[in-house]
Amino acid sequence: MIRAGVVGASGLAGGELIRLITQHPELELAFVGGSSSVGRRPAELHPNLRIDFGLTVQPVTEDIADQVDVVFLATPAPASAELAALLADRVPSVIDLSGAFRIRTPELHRRWYPKVDRSTELADRFVYGVPELVRDQLVDAPLISLPGCYATAITLGLAPLTLELGLDLRTVLVDGKSGSSGGGLHLRTADLHPFRNNAITPYSPTGHRHAGEVADFLARAKSGSVGSLTMSAYGVPLVRGLLTSSYVFTDGTVDQRTLQRAYTRFYKGDRFVRVRRHDETLIPVPDPQAVLGSNYCDVTALHDEEGGRIVVLAALDNLVKGAAGQAVQAANIRFGLPEETGLTMQPVLPA
Structure with missing residues (x-):
């Protein structure tokens, strides 16, 4: 069995990781870590997890290296930057779900994550990308940085245009709509039920950091180019799930x-x-x-002849394919398991 640890066990992505790992035939939940919930059992933190795993949340120290083969960091980006520096070269594989190491270019990183101080040398060692697009790089990778939920959908939607057709995308305008779980468990007035319910909330109408990481990744992936890629993000009255609509303008036919x-x-x-x-x-x-409850991303590309554009739609569950499920998918590849191991659940509908 592959011993797995989850740090950030009290969060939504952390809870989803625990759920998936404990149903995985080849992963064993060996450690749960955190700070504010030290001493508490996973079942206390997540009402859906009634099983007693024999574990309580523990502080994270370098001694975790003796307990796990892979550690998942479901922590805020500043915490992930510190934890990765502590655990790199001690734990065989660190898989980070935060934005700490997603953007390789230092200037672009500072623009979107000004409060995340990280080592450039350490950032260069991380493999970034959706597993479908960087599969070979994940094999035996010691450090893996997963894309954000929006970025996963956008990248999977655009990749065939640049990497398969080799198109130069002059302008890409992304409209993103996400459920409330995308914001995690931070208490904000705008996320309170009286304001969020039945609302379409323009929380990031003039730019989103996930667009920055997509542009950074596609620029390094080569083939076709991407000129301008900008995004507007809206909160919608869902709990799980997101949809990205990418409006692509290209000179190609x-x-x-x-x-x-x-x-x-x-x-x-x-x-x-x-x-x-x-x-x-x-x-x-x-x-x-x-797609709710599954590790699927549904993608459609439409040619808008009258508008002179390509419309690419992509939908996924932000807590599964956009976070915990994709993390387990990456771990499967990293440790030589069939990619779908532990992830064959079908979507739930209606939800």
């Missing part, structure tokens, strides 16, 4: 048939990316409710 073939070809054999036709089901897809 492409029609609907070419798009569909390119996306199908690019993701052939990828278990967790489902290339959809917008009108193939009883409800239009992609739709977050059609």
Whole structure:
């Protein structure tokens, strides 16, 4: 068995990691760590976890290296930067779910994460990216930085355009809509039920850090280029799930048939990316409710001939494919397991 530790056990992503790890046939939950919840059992922190795992939340020290083979950091970015520096070269694999090491370019990192002080040398050692796009780099990787939930959806949506078709994307405008769990458990007035319920909240209308990491990753991935990539983000009255709508303007010529073939070809054999036709089901897809509770990302690309643009839609569960599920997927690849191990659950509908 592969011994796994979860740090940030009291958070939403931490709870989801515990749920997935304890159902995984090859992972053993060996450590749960945190600061504010030291001494508490996972079942006290997460009402859905009634099982007694025989563990309580412990402070994180370098001694964790004797207890785990992989540690998942479901912690805020400043804490992840400190913990990664402590655990790198001690734990065989560190998988960080925060934004501490997502953006490689130092200037861009300082712009979007000004409060996250990290070592440039350490940041350069992290493998970043959606598993479907960097699979070979994850094998035996000691340090892995997972994309943000929005970034996962945007990148999976755009990758076939740049990496398969080699298009130069002159302008990409992203509209992102996410449920309340995307903000974690921080108490903010805008997230209180009287204000959040039945509301569409423009919490980041002129820019979002996840767009920065997508642009940084695609620039390093090469093939086609991306000129300007900007994003507006909105909170919607969901708990789980998000949808990104990317409006792409390119000087290249492409029609609907070419798009569909390119996306199908690019993701052939990828278990967790489902290339959809917008009108193939009883409800239009992609739709977050059609992926909830699963590690799937549903993607559709549409050619808007009249508007001279490509519309790319991507939906996922922000706590699974956008966080904990993708972390387990990366761990599976890292330790040579079948990629889908422990992640074969189907979406729940209605939810």
